[in-house]
Amino acid sequence: MAPAADIDLFAPFERDIILEVRTSTMKTMPGLTIQTGIDKQVRTGKVPVTFLGLDADEHDLTFHGDCSAHYTQWKEEFPEAEALFRPGGFGENFVTEHMNERNLCIGDILSVGDDGVVLQISLPRQPCFKLNHRFQLKNFAPNTYKLSRTGWYYRVLHEGTVQAGDEIRLVERRWPKWTIERVQEYLHRTQDNPEMNEELSRIMDMGDESRKTFETRVAKFKAKQKRAANGGEEEEEVKWRDYKIIEKKAQTSRITSFVFEAVTPNPEVEEREVKRGSHVRLKLPNGLLRSYSIVSGNENRFELGIALEEPSRGGSLYLHQNTKEGDVIQAGRITSDVKSAGAASNHVFIVGGIGITAFLSMMEKYRQINYETTLHYGVRSIDDIPFRERVDGLKESVKLYDRSKGQRMDIAGIFRNLTWNSHVYVCGPQRMLDEAILEAKKCGLGEDEVHFEAFSADATGDPFEVEVINRQGKVLKVAGEETLLEVLRQYFDDVPSSCEVGNCGTCRVALRCGNVEHRGTALTEEDKKEAMLSCVSRGIGKISIEI
Incomplete structure (x- = not known):
């Protein structure tokens, strides 16, 4: 095979030669429990091709194309993994010499060999965390599509056999302007055209x-x-919608689930699920505003799990004692503050009690797509587990800590023993979050490697003044029992918020001058230099902001 550096990646494609045919059985990835078919071995002789892929290739119901032209570049750019950048490293089935993302187009029809095999290029590959783990390079996979070096998928149009030495010939080019690289441009890099x-x-x-x-x-x-x-919708109509409680069910002695259904469904939503880790803001008939994690559902129908707080601030008490099926309650926009961590090799959840509602649907989805997941779940007792069947469905990934039996979660030990390239998600009472924040810093985890969700937050403190520069320089006073967000809403009707406990960052305002006591977890240390969370953070003395 000629060195990749000598290959003209822009040379028109008409034909190429298969240098290697590779297949694999599913194997457990080193250091993980999940399986992969990425470790493909060279096949000799004729290999049958069916509509489901290559014979004895255990993988998805498609099979991979080629990435061979890029190995030399990868070696130069990532010398620490040089030995691993060799044909087969990306789990490709065909190793060729000249085919690449710049001279192949979506829909290209190709004939292979002389046994009647006909293939069609159907997709750019979507490399996942398994590449990171294989090459032991964090966040390596995104480089493949940023640089248009992903490879591609084939669709089988006619069955037969293939072998090394077979010629691949271009039969028909249906979409000549849409090379794999150009599709990737609008799929990944320029998405708003x-x-x-x-x-x-x-x-x-x-x-x-x-x-x-x-x-x-x-x-x-x-x-x-x-x-x-149509002239746009009124802010209040966009912000609040009527939902009917169609199911109210006791999950445990102190936790109740509620299923809400939109009185007027949005036809644009269809059955699309809300983003994982979403929460919704409820406007209760008693005047209180409260945010809760969505267990599952979509914008037209969603389920919440709500624990009766001890003592209650009024929200959970009202929902538990004063609502019934058929009642109508208003809900605001559904938002999510959980950033994608698809490049992580292992997803570790540290959860206490009702905190399971923040991540339950996420864990179910991650297991469905074969992500490595571990749930450390602390509960008061076995009888205090909500959505028990769904938690049990997570099976061996759950490590349960029953406080009634004297079992205690060792948060420090969990962080010390994290496997390489883990992403951690934490939701629980404040003491759990405080300990997790401390241990994450001790272990040197970056702010993009841990996500925190709080149940509630103490937003009280010393009074302060705030000048709102872009609103005629109006100066407002925030009392010790008030939040900046509450005071801003008394004067301005366009201050957004969602969780209101410092998790999501929706309520952030620009900080122009003054000192702030930062609370919550939504802002990075860099963010805190020029922003604050109006729902929980407090100014010291007098500050200036923009909203």
């Missing part, structure tokens, strides 16, 4: 995984245009 999203959504030869992404963007853009054409 309506014209290109529309055009790509109409390429029926493109596999669903990518085409539906473009279709979703088009639908959102058209919905936005429609709202604009």
Whole structure:
């Protein structure tokens, strides 16, 4: 095989030669419990090709293309993993010499060998965390699509056999302007081009995984245009919608689940689930505003799990004692503050009690797509576990700590024993969060490697003054029992918020002058130099902000 540096990646493609055919059985990844088919071995002789892929290749119901042209570049850019950058390293089935993302197009039809095999290029590959783990390089996978070196998937149009030495010939090019690289440009890097999203959504030869992404963007853009054409919606109508309680069910002696259904469903939502880690703000009939984690559902129908607080601030008490099925309650926008950690090799959840509601659907989804997950779950007793069947469904990934039996979670030990490239999610009482924050710092974890969710937050403190520079320089006084967010809302009606306990960052305001006692976990140390969370953080003396 010629060195990749000598290959003209922009040379027109007409034909190439298969240098190697590779397949694999599923194997457990080193240091993890999940399995992968990435470790593909060279096959000799004729290998049968069916509509499900190559013979004896245990993987998805598609099979991989080629990444061979890029190994030399990868070696130069990541010398610490040089020995691993060799043909087969990316789990490809075909190793070729000249084919690459710049000279192949979506929908290209190719004939292979002389036994009738016909293939079609259907998708750019979507490399995942397994590449990071294989090469022991954190966040390596995103480099593949940032640099257009992902490889591609084939669709089998006609079965037969293939072997090393077979010629691959271009039979038909249906979409000559849409090279794999150009598709990646709008799939990953330039996502907000309506014209290109529309055009790509109409390429029926493109596999669903990518085409539906473009279709979703088009639908959102058209919905936005429609709202604009109608003069937009009133802020209050956008912000609050009526929901009926269609199910109220005791999960434990102190935890109740509520299923809310929109009185007027939004047809644009369809059955799309809310983002994992989402929460919703309720406007209760007694005047209180409270935010709760969504266990599952979509914007038209969602489920909450709510524990009766001891003592209650009024929200959980009202929902437990004063609501019934059929009651209508208003809910605000559904938001999520959990950032994607798809590059992590292991996802570790540290949860206390009702905190399971913040991450339950996320853990279920992660297990469904074969992510490595571990749940450390501390409960008062076995009888105090809500959504018990779903928790049990997580099976061996759950490590339970029953306080009634004297079992205590060793948070320090969990952080000390984290495996390489782990991402940690924490939700529980304040003492659990405080200990987790401390241990994460001791272990040197970056702010992008740990996510914290609080149940509640103490937002009281010394009074302070705030000048709102971009609102005529108005000076407001914030009393010791008030939050900055509450005071801002008394004067301005456009201050957004969501969780209101410092998790999500929706309520952040720009800090222009003064000192702040920062609380909550949504801001990084760099963010705190120029912003504050109006829901929990407090000014010291007098500060100046913009909203």
